[in-house]
Amino acid sequence: MLTLGIETSCDETSVAVVRDGRQVLSNVILSQAIHGKYGGVVPELASRAHLKTIIPIYRQALSEAQVTLGDIDLVAATMGPGLVGPLLVGLTFAKALAWVAGLPWVAVNHIEGHIAANLLQHSDLKAHHLTLVVSGGHTMLVLVKEFGEYEILGQTKDDAAGEAFDKVAKLLGLGYPGGAELDRLAQSGDADYVHFPRAVMKQPGYQFSYSGLKTAVVLHIKKLGSEDVEKHRADIAASFQEAAVAVLVEKTMRAAAATDVKDVTLSGGVAANSRLRELMQRRLQDTGRRLFYPSRQLCTDNAAMIAAAGYFRYRKEGASESVVNAEPYLPLVPVQSLENPR
Numbered sequence: 001m002l003t004l005g006i007e008t009s010c011d012e013t014s015v016a017v018v019r020d021g022r023q024v025l026s027n028v029i030l031s032q033a034i035h036g037k038y039g040g041v042v043p044e045l046a047s048r049a050h051l052k053t054i055i056p057i058y059r060q061a062l063s064e065a066q067v068t069l070g071d072i073d074l075v076a077a078t079m080g081p082g083l084v085g086p087l088l089v090g091l092t093f094a095k096a097l098a099w100v101a102g103l104p105w106v107a108v109n110h111i112e113g114h115i116a117a118n119l120l121q122h123s124d125l126k127a128h129h130l131t132l133v134v135s136g137g138h139t140m141l142v143l144v145k146e147f148g149e150y151e152i153l154g155q156t157k158d159d160a161a162g163e164a165f166d167k168v169a170k171l172l173g174l175g176y177p178g179g180a181e182l183d184r185l186a187q188s189g190d191a192d193y194v195h196f197p198r199a200v201m202k203q204p205g206y207q208f209s210y211s212g213l214k215t216a217v218v219l220h221i222k223k224l225g226s227e228d229v230e231k232h233r234a235d236i237a238a239s240f241q242e243a244a245v246a247v248l249v250e251k252t253m254r255a256a257a258a259t260d261v262k263d264v265t266l267s268g269g270v271a272a273n274s275r276l277r278e279l280m281q282r283r284l285q286d287t288g289r290r291l292f293y294p295s296r297q298l299c300t301d302n303a304a305m306i307a308a309a310g311y312f313r314y315r316k317e318g319a320s321e322s323v324v325n326a327e328p329y330l331p332l333v334p335v336q337s338l339e340n341p342r
């Protein structure tokens with residue numbers, strides 16, 4: 001079964017063709033460069049850029065997969081969470097395409113897409129596992145009971161991990177989004193240069209908080225003065241990264257023990273982070289657990305993960321109704337009681 005996936009929730013226009021939810025035949029991703037000079041995504045510009053490029057990218061995805069629309073069996077598109085204008089471009093395109101070709105279509109939750117990126121690449125991953133979702137918009141620990149059945153164990157009280165990486169990257173004069181560049185810079189830095197606060201690390205439960213860490217970095221940079229900041233950019237990057245990653249690893253270890261899972265995955269853009277992968281791998285290995293994460297290209301926003309999630313959703317629940325629309329604040333779990341954390 002061939003699924004055509006479409007992702008336009010933020011600033012990547014992406015179309016992919018995936019066979020049986022597991023085999024990527026093509027995954028074309030265009031990252032919109034226009035936002036760099038504004039230091040963040042400008043929603044209206046993102047919508048216009050999606051509109052301009054979605055059809056050429058769709059054609060390229062079919063051509064790279066060496067298929068035609070006639071070969072496609074299912075269309076899957078992100079319905080949320082994300083920016084409403086960008087979401088509407090992809091969703092409307094998907095619905096129109098499905099209608100014209102007489103195909104079923106399925107609306108996909110973007111976060112479920114990130115989680116499914118692991119299913120796409122790791123066929124031996126247990127259906128019941130724990131995932132740490134770390135992206136530009138989300139930071140949460142989720143128990144995956146089976147595909148589509150989630151329990152959110154905890155999430156961030158304020159900023160997302162990726163947001164903190166991007167803000168600190170900006171302070172250090174890196175581009176936007178700067179997470180990957182900060183990761184590279186940190187590799188030549190001393191992580192013990194400053195001991196930044198590990199927020200909520202000692203508190204019970206699985207909540208995260210990144211606004212305090214961000215403020216601590218701002219204050220440290222102010223105190224240093226520009227000459228020293230320039231001299232210690234890599235050290236500041238490494239010290240920040242160490243604090244950010246330490247909390248993610250600690251809470252994940254605790255959740256893995258409490259839920260007694262064997263397999264743990266990383267999902268979302270920050271899953272590409274070298275230090276997070278390394279430390280998590282080491283700590284999990286010590287307790288006999290396995291860590292999985294997607295390849296770097298499949299960590300950040302892409303349509304192959306949407307096609308995979310769409311395929312599994314369709315098999316579970318069938319096609320979406322044509323009235324289904326974009327939902328900028330779509331939660332992963334409808335209304336879950338977070339009052340009774342483990």
Ligand code: KG4
Nearest residue numbers: 135136137162179180269270272273300301
């Ligand atoms: O999942 P994603 O592509 O978009 C959202 O759904 O938000 O995540 C993007 C985030 C950005 O904040 C970006 O800076 C961060 O992922 N990111 C990284 C790395 N690669 C991407 N953060 C830390 N280290 C990386 N190597």
Ligand code: ZN
Nearest residue numbers: 135269300301
């Ligand atoms: Zn994402």
